[in-house]
Amino acid sequence: MRTTEIAIIGGGPAGLRAAISAASMGxxxxxxxxxxxxxxxxxxxxxxxxxxxxQYASTRGIDxxxxxxxxxxxxxxxxxxxxxxxxxSIFEDGVISIEQDDKYLKIKPQSVIVTTGASEKFLAFxxxxxxxxxxxxxxxxxxxxxxxxxxxxVVMVGAGNIGLIVSYQLMQAGIEVKAILDASPRIGGYLVHxxxxxxxxxxxxxxxxxxxxxxxxKLQKVTICQLDEKFQQIPGTERDIETDVLCISVGxxxxxxxxxxxxxxxxxxxxxxxxxxxxxKDLQTSIKGVYVAGDVAGVEEASSAMVEGRxxxxxxxxxxxxxxxxxxxxxxxxxxxxxxxRSGHVGEKIRKGLEQVAM
Amino acid sequence: MLEKTGVxxxxxxxxxxxxxxxxxxxxxxxxxxxxxxxxxxCQTACKTGAIKEFKDINDTPEIDHDAxxxxxxxxxxxxxxxxxxxxxxxxxxxxxxxIPYEFLPLPEAGSFVTGLDREGKPVCRAKVVxxxxxxxxxxxxxxxxxxxxxxxMTVRFIKLNDYFSDNTIVCxxxxxxxxxxxxxxxxxxxxxxxxxxxxxxxxxxxxGRTCRxxxxxxxxxxxxxxxxxxxxSTYRPPVKPVKLGTIxxxxxxx
Ligand SMILES: Cc1cc2nc3c(=O)[nH]c(=O)nc-3n(C[C@H](O)[C@H](O)[C@H](O)COP(=O)(O)OP(=O)(O)OC[C@H]3O[C@@H](n4cnc5c(N)ncnc54)[C@H](O)[C@@H]3O)c2cc1C
Ligand code: SF4
Ligand code: SF4
Numbered sequence: 001m002r003t004t005e006i007a008i009i010g011g012g013p014a015g016l017r018a019a020i021s022a023a024s025m026g027x028x029x030x031x032x033x034x035x036x037x038x039x040x041x042x043x044x045x046x047x048x049x050x051x052x053x054x055q056y057a058s059t060r061g062i063d064x065x066x067x068x069x070x071x072x073x074x075x076x077x078x079x080x081x082x083x084x085x086x087x088x089s090i091f092e093d094g095v096i097s098i099e100q101d102d103k104y105l106k107i108k109p110q111s112v113i114v115t116t117g118a119s120e121k122f123l124a125f126x127x128x129x130x131x132x133x134x135x136x137x138x139x140x141x142x143x144x145x146x147x148x149x150x151x152x153x154v155v156m157v158g159a160g161n162i163g164l165i166v167s168y169q170l171m172q173a174g175i176e177v178k179a180i181l182d183a184s185p186r187i188g189g190y191l192v193h194x195x196x197x198x199x200x201x202x203x204x205x206x207x208x209x210x211x212x213x214x215x216x217x218k219l220q221k222v223t224i225c226q227l228d229e230k231f232q233q234i235p236g237t238e239r240d241i242e243t244d245v246l247c248i249s250v251g252x253x254x255x256x257x258x259x260x261x262x263x264x265x266x267x268x269x270x271x272x273x274x275x276x277x278x279x280x281k282d283l284q285t286s287i288k289g290v291y292v293a294g295d296v297a298g299v300e301e302a303s304s305a306m307v308e309g310r311x312x313x314x315x316x317x318x319x320x321x322x323x324x325x326x327x328x329x330x331x332x333x334x335x336x337x338x339x340x341x342r343s344g345h346v347g348e349k350i351r352k353g354l355e356q357v358a359m
Numbered sequence: 360m361l362e363k364t365g366v367x368x369x370x371x372x373x374x375x376x377x378x379x380x381x382x383x384x385x386x387x388x389x390x391x392x393x394x395x396x397x398x399x400x401c402q403t404a405c406k407t408g409a410i411k412e413f414k415d416i417n418d419t420p421e422i423d424h425d426a427x428x429x430x431x432x433x434x435x436x437x438x439x440x441x442x443x444x445x446x447x448x449x450x451x452x453x454x455x456x457x458i459p460y461e462f463l464p465l466p467e468a469g470s471f472v473t474g475l476d477r478e479g480k481p482v483c484r485a486k487v488v489x490x491x492x493x494x495x496x497x498x499x500x501x502x503x504x505x506x507x508x509x510x511x512m513t514v515r516f517i518k519l520n521d522y523f524s525d526n527t528i529v530c531x532x533x534x535x536x537x538x539x540x541x542x543x544x545x546x547x548x549x550x551x552x553x554x555x556x557x558x559x560x561x562x563x564x565x566x567g568r569t570c571r572x573x574x575x576x577x578x579x580x581x582x583x584x585x586x587x588x589x590x591x592s593t594y595r596p597p598v599k600p601v602k603l604g605t606i607x608x609x610x611x612x613x
Binding site for chain 1: 363364366367392397400404415417436438439441477480498
């Protein structure tokens with residue numbers, strides 16, 4: 001059976017940073033990514049990122065992916081990259097099974113860092129299976145990775161950062177965004193994103209939801225309606241909007257199947273997007289040798305995902321005996337960066353969630 | 360309220376608007392960023408120290424308008440696109456507003472466009488004075504607009520067609536404006552007949568003699584079709600409006 005020191009499952013920002021930091025400590029690493037390309041969510045992000053310069057603020061997501069890949073290249077003698085390779089399971093003895101290009105294989109690593117990210121939540125309403133109704137992530141992949149327009153006009157559900165950013169990118173691609181709805185009475189995403197969309201004349205309808213989708217073989221129009229403060233539909237407020245695309249962006253939930261299989265202690269924490277693993281300050285779960293970082297550990301941002309990845313990489317390498325003199329310094333730097341990113345008003349929810357999963 | 364609508368209120372704006380006296384002295388940055396979020400590129404971009412150092416990355420930017428030179432470095436560095444530079448000394452009647460603009464095609468210097476307010480409502484005609492798009496701006500070009508002076512704190516975005524021509528009447532009989540016509544074409548009404556049916560343009564006393572040509576030109580321009588390839592509207596009899604009774608009365612002398 002193939003072996004490696006550290007297997008990293010998922011090649012997004014968290015996984016790539018974990019690989020770089022573990023390899024820089026001297027560990028032998030294998031990255032396993034189900035897509036053709038590395039980069040995870042970053043390869044779809046054509047907008048400038050927030051955060052501070054340490055986490056590449058003001059740089060576009062796609063360019064951050066390039067920077068990470070360059071760093072990765074510095075340690076190529078120690079990093080093995082498997083793409084088009086989906087991890088199917090982690091067995092209790094630590095063996096990982098993989099499907100790559102229709103072939104089944106197994107690897108036995110000494111430890112694993114799970115960085116599988118998150119998946120999109122969906123909404124229940126009549127006819128939500130009509131062609132033309134997509135998740136925001138799918139729309140972004142269509143547009144920014146494949147260069148295909150999803151349709152002529154879009155109604156967006158969800159005024160969080162993803163809904164707002166994808167709406168802006170749709171406008172940049174020349175597609176008309178007719179309205180952005182959100183069930184909550186407040187805009188959840190950053191207000192600067194909301195304001196830049198409003199300047200283009202796009203309405204943001206808070207306390208609104210989709211009631212019904214119409215169409216025979218594809219979406220033709222949607223009925224929307226207003227909600228009261230208890231999130232109940234207000235009769236008589238229905239109105240129709242003609243559109244061929246409805247884009248749903250109502251949040252993400254951590255992609256944790258592999259952690260359940262590995263037997264990690266899991267907790268339901270709504271602030272972090274759903275079930276997440278309990279972890280110590282080194283990001284090790286309740287199972288020795290199984291680490292987590294990024295959205296799978298709690299839905300947050302690429303900035304924090306990268307710092308968590310770096311932290312998990314450092315700690316996993318150290319646990320296998322790869323110590324460097326500056327370990328403490330690097331370790332503290334990660335902790336400080338994470339604290340600073342989560343210090344504000346927006347990070348309050350995350351802090352509250354993390355308190356409940358600390359081991 | 361900003362959190363509900365995404366549009367800054369007058370109170371919000373009052374906190375960040377440079378004083379009249381300061382604006383009268385020359386270009387100055389207006390930072391419309393009101394929420395504590397983990398972000399600071401504006402501060403690191405500012406070389407004059409006008410934007411005070413953040414104690415916490417979540418701080419909202421605090422700017423000393425007197426120290427600001429209006430250099431505009433912060434404008435394209437802001438991922439929230441929430442900074443503009445206004446210069447009320449541009450000319451006797453006009454002010455310059457420099458906005459970040461990440462759309463293609465970029466407007467051309469010298470052309471006229473429509474100035475939009477914070478809700479996207481057309482408010483005035485704006486002349487594109489300059490379009491800056493250097494490598495260091497990293498794909499966030501900055502467009503300088505000359506607008507009427509009293510619009511300097513209102514115009515925050517543009518639409519790439521001329522405000523004046525948008526208000527031009529295309530069909531005098533049914534009072535259809537160029538702006539309305541463009542909106543219809545954008546909605547997918549791509550033939551003279553469709554536009555006629557929805558707007559009644561061409562059904563008035565002149566029977567389309569003034570507007571048919573204009574509508575066709577606009578469809579051609581908007582859809583990138585040659586005039587010759589457009590579907591010609593059906594020329595229904597009669598060629599001039601006649602009272603129904605005239606026809607119902609049968610042929611004279613019958
Ligand atoms: C529209 C949008 C805008 C955003 N804007 C910002 C922003 O401005 N600033 C910011 O900091 N963050 C932003 N984010 C968030 C950021 O992209 C994510 O938080 C970040 O990508 C999380 O990184 P990750 O490595 O944990 O997960 P991901 O990037 O999701 O990567 C996970 C990877 O794991 C792979 N994978 C999953 N399961 C398996 C398996 N079983 N086997 C093999 N591979 C697997 C996936 O294919 C994927 O490549 C945005 C996100 C979106 C969607
Ligand atoms: S315009 Fe120039 S001087 Fe003024 S705040 Fe921006 S970067 Fe600083
Ligand atoms: S860069 Fe823009 S969004 Fe970020 S803090 Fe400065 S003004 Fe606000």
